[in-house]
Amino acid sequence: MPQGRHFLQIPGPSPVPDRVLRAMDMPVIDHRSSEFAELGKTVFDGCQKIFKTNGPVIIFPSSGTGAWEAAIVNTLSPGDKVLMVETGHFATLWRQMAARWGIEVDFMPGDWRHGANPGAIQARLAQDATHAIKAVMVVHNETSTGVTSRIGDIRAAIDSVGHPALLLVDTISSLGSVDYRHDEWKVDVTVSCSQKGFMLPPGLGFNAISEKARAAAKTNRMPRSYWDWEEMLKPNAAGFFPYTPATNLLYGLREAIAMLLEEGLDAVFARHQRLAAATRAAVAHWGLEVLCLEPAEYSPVLTAVLMPPGHDADKFRKTVLDTYNMSLGSGLSKLAGKVFRIGHLGECNELTLIGALSGVEMGLSAAGVPHRAGGVEAAMKSLEERPQSNSPSHLKVVEPDRVADHRDG
């Protein structure tokens, strides 16, 4: 029987803050009442702030997978061609979904260790003189690999060749944790869900949509009903939904948005960067390898770590779970057994992260995985480098060499 508080360090669902859980733990209300309309309007307004858009954000009672489907069926037609990039497992799944809907996918191969290459996208689009490609579909943060693609650069690549393709972006594991700008980057459909940066339980899917996407939805030919945007947008304008929404998750969404805005999105993003850097410092010290090969693409929300040859990641994860009551993410698909993933998103803070990293380090020992001890300490050093802007009294007065002296002592 596991003791004490479980450390849920998978890359989502992320731990749900008490404030959010308690907001959800209230009686359900009439979804046709003025009290509900107020709730609806509040969450729609709040979502615009998080997605950084002035356009509509649609909320489905669904998983993120449903929001993927909504993006496809509202904008594309059977036989349409799209450009996708094999950033990892989830890009591959989204591609399979597109194929099931009769979309022809030009799937740019990848090694699962890099993000989508803006230059390669640019080159491919430049070749598409007839504008056969109707959409570019990219995963912002590949949850399977811990690699974040540069959406702003991808937008620039598309624009540089004057290609009219829609830009569809999966921000399932990035939204609310990683800097993201729906309007500024002219994204046409941003797909997201509740259980990562929003710090909610699973059960809500999101589509933020541009005018261009909405226009495409009016002419595309794809059968749909549940996911139809226009059906949603009509009642949404008044704060309502066309069918019974997941009311209690919306209570939680209202609270979670309030928390994100209280902290300030920039502070949230900086915190995730800080925690991710500390995690990588630990991994490097252990002598293990981060899956992501491009520093500019390190994920702020999770770190995928390669196991040394001959060691099984899942066996290691089980050891950690049994011994230290912590869940880590598994390697997916072709990475199964080869990587484990450390989630450091959502409600995570410095001390929680160090607790988690200590579980990894002690777990490596317990599982007999070769590594260099001291990773946790390296992570602490990394965290201590953060700018102490709010608290001048916290300036570090211990000089570096003095620290070194200590270690020799």
Added chain:
Amino acid sequence: MPQGRHFLQIPGPSPVPDRVLRAMDMPVIDHRSSEFAELGKTVFDGCQKIFKTNGPVIIFPSSGTGAWEAAIVNTLSPGDKVLMVETGHFATLWRQMAARWGIEVDFMPGDWRHGANPGAIQARLAQDATHAIKAVMVVHNETSTGVTSRIGDIRAAIDSVGHPALLLVDTISSLGSVDYRHDEWKVDVTVSCSQKGFMLPPGLGFNAISEKARAAAKTNRMPRSYWDWEEMLKPNAAGFFPYTPATNLLYGLREAIAMLLEEGLDAVFARHQRLAAATRAAVAHWGLEVLCLEPAEYSPVLTAVLMPPGHDADKFRKTVLDTYNMSLGSGLSKLAGKVFRIGHLGECNELTLIGALSGVEMGLSAAGVPHRAGGVEAAMKSLEERPQSNSPSHLKVVEPDRVADHRDG
């Protein structure tokens, strides 16, 4: 500002019991863990008991509308013909959805005051010598009208003419409150959701499926991904889901199923019948009319009441909400303003019902709607007639004439 506990007497979402809310108010867990697998298996097993089936029950993160869509896209193909019955607003919406998916619907007209007519269905199927009709789609309990169709009889009607059509039944507002037997009635797809008889917040959709339905899903031609049964059934067998499930709603589902089974399904059904009969007794006493015209089809979960001519149901409902802090259901579509609906399902018990009916009666006064006072008392008399099987000491010893004497005094 409303005072005290709100009475949520809409026909769903129904009030969520404290036990269920509290079960949901727990940290989310890793949806790939053995702890989750145990949860998954428990709710799948439990659902079989509630749907009364030995076959699979699929649980979607969705509203009930999503479960409607799943039933269609897994069993039918574009151009297929189906037989539906216009029992009310929700039957009409389901028909519209089918049409959006390219289904040709033979929509038997109805007056919104009767259930689906088994004889008429039989006649229609008898004429379909070529078996062009691929499915009969019926709403078990029309939430918009308070009329319950007789599914067992409809099954008999189909069988009597040896028609091979699938039988698809919407039990969105009946399951867990009204006697229902997926296997015994050879239903092929039973559609349901979380926020009615299951006493959960909205956010889960259900499909119970027969072998015949599953076979149909293997050959039908309808694009789908999110709703695809086979994708679900594979991981479901081990207690898992193909995409992130709505974990906390599943916690609640486990608790709600436990509560239903603790009370016993037959006792649950009898309680709903008792509360519904009491409600109708009140309505009759008030001199108002129940929308449902067929006593054998009175809904056990809600009662739709016609307003006297010249009185607006929504104005009345607003008076009740403002004055007595109670939500009633509105008339939908062509019934808008003409009926109000009293929900008496899920966690409802005798005293809650009487409180609710008193709010209706006092609201009729407050809104100036002509009626005969004493409906609440009539409901109480109705409730007192219940068999006191469990408690022989509760046998009523006050003779009827003595009671009459009292009333004269």
Added chain:
Amino acid sequence: MPQGRHFLQIPGPSPVPDRVLRAMDMPVIDHRSSEFAELGKTVFDGCQKIFKTNGPVIIFPSSGTGAWEAAIVNTLSPGDKVLMVETGHFATLWRQMAARWGIEVDFMPGDWRHGANPGAIQARLAQDATHAIKAVMVVHNETSTGVTSRIGDIRAAIDSVGHPALLLVDTISSLGSVDYRHDEWKVDVTVSCSQKGFMLPPGLGFNAISEKARAAAKTNRMPRSYWDWEEMLKPNAAGFFPYTPATNLLYGLREAIAMLLEEGLDAVFARHQRLAAATRAAVAHWGLEVLCLEPAEYSPVLTAVLMPPGHDADKFRKTVLDTYNMSLGSGLSKLAGKVFRIGHLGECNELTLIGALSGVEMGLSAAGVPHRAGGVEAAMKSLEERPQSNSPSHLKVVEPDRVADHRDG
């Protein structure tokens, strides 16, 4: 197994609103932190508003019984003489407690059906030329009888004879539900607790204290430590407590005070009067007798009802509990088996009350207690007479004779 929501209609603990329970359902914090100090100050300020005092309100981790003891040990000395009035069971218990502390109690006998008589108190004090009586101790609302004593009149009685006795008042079941004015009535110690008008779980005791009481505490001779006011007041000034306070109950207290002030104390008091009047209307209609004999002293928070001769109140209460899932208060001490008590305080509203009264009426039937049916209807009529100040559209348009016609129909 009881079904649906339990009706807790005892005169305290009263049902705890969801908002209050959820406020309590949060992690405990460091009781020496600035975050705690803010909580402390907020509840102290709020308590002053509820007790209507500018002086200190002390909060003990204790039951109301503890707050009784605190009032005694801080103001009196062994051998002191006090004047108390036998209003019922709780006055008798408080008297016993005083005796245990060596206080000589002049206990004015009562019939448990009237409040403390201001004239009799005046007469007794007038005889006390030496001012041997150090305190007058009265129960504001006798929870055992449903009789509310007139504290303002008692204060006038004391003043009219210029007697310097302290005035100690038990408001355990009245505070936050019944009009009460610590400063205006020059009460020296007001004793209260959390689980009645404050709508909290049990666990907090209160003493609001006058300057005169505080001065008495500085010279009295009674051993004490836990209950010592001065020990509390020092840290209280900064929002802290001398020993670990019941933090989560304080969270709830903050929320409960906010709720009372949102509704407005006058509105809260009027609501309790309205519910109590409706309850008495039902009792009168049933042909049963309210224990309280003085209309000016009817309790707004509970109604004690006499059983007809030959019928046992506790057997009746058991029938109600088993059959209708409602708890009623028992007769206490010499009233055991002879009365039952209906609580209608705290979160109670109109529909909840009617539900509760229907449980009494149906319970009377089920238990074979002679009564006239129609009490619930009488209560409804009573409730409908409330001034509809906020909602002019709610004016009743059904003329009385028309209603009478209906009843004959």
Added chain:
Amino acid sequence: MPQGRHFLQIPGPSPVPDRVLRAMDMPVIDHRSSEFAELGKTVFDGCQKIFKTNGPVIIFPSSGTGAWEAAIVNTLSPGDKVLMVETGHFATLWRQMAARWGIEVDFMPGDWRHGANPGAIQARLAQDATHAIKAVMVVHNETSTGVTSRIGDIRAAIDSVGHPALLLVDTISSLGSVDYRHDEWKVDVTVSCSQKGFMLPPGLGFNAISEKARAAAKTNRMPRSYWDWEEMLKPNAAGFFPYTPATNLLYGLREAIAMLLEEGLDAVFARHQRLAAATRAAVAHWGLEVLCLEPAEYSPVLTAVLMPPGHDADKFRKTVLDTYNMSLGSGLSKLAGKVFRIGHLGECNELTLIGALSGVEMGLSAAGVPHRAGGVEAAMKSLEERPQSNSPSHLKVVEPDRVADHRDG
């Protein structure tokens, strides 16, 4: 605004597990019902298991301070002489309380760095030929110093001189975390409370009492009412209380006891020892000093750490709170500013502890307190030495020298 989950590492109140908080977050019930009686009996039975006694355990709605008072007023008489030991701040407070009750305290001086000395107690009792000393009163775990006195040895000391004094023991911060045996050690009154090892919010005080203590209570002369044991024991026998108990805290107590017994008390004690040893390893590595000077008396529940000269502990604690969102315990009384205290009790586990220790280590840096980095790593090593009895697969296969190699790399 602090981010993420707060680390509450004070030596109580300790963090309340979600299971316990949720158990408390339920409607209050009638404290005179059979449902309550079942709750009462369950917690009384459970308490006996935790206190390791077959005698009664009394539960007060109070803080632990109240339970101190109850122990005194039930067993002693004004003028009685007792022997107490100055183990720290709380022993001093208990002594002050005793003095307020007219007890003459022989207060054996201490340096706040050692536990009560069994030999010294024996010597003092041996001199007391007339048996003037009525009780020996000792604090088991001094929360202000992190020193645990050896109660078994003290019992032996008392017995060795055949002294009849009662033995009163404060287990406020030890019960449920540190091995304790009320019956085996023939303790007469064990005092405890809810917010430490029981992992509950504050609000309950406990007295476990021996037959000898109960006999003393029948003849002692100390005024009391609220705390009177006999008043409690009568209704307790049936599962009830003489006055309204703190019902929701009792719900939590039931759940907390279940959790302790599920883990097994021996496992709970071993876990606390393990966490405490790891904490001390960190402190030693930092080059700081643990306040407790006697290894046999190291507290398993908290570690008090001396600040280097010239550094203020409270300033350090503020830095930790502001920078790392963690609460540490302050130095009390003469230790103010000189020590900080790390709580590692109750729900604490390995990863939480490491997170907490990292907050201390990084806080030392941020506050400019000289120390040697690497304390967290030392704590991890300490934790890894735990016997892996349940999980043979976890045997460490990394040889020590190989680890050393790593560190040199």
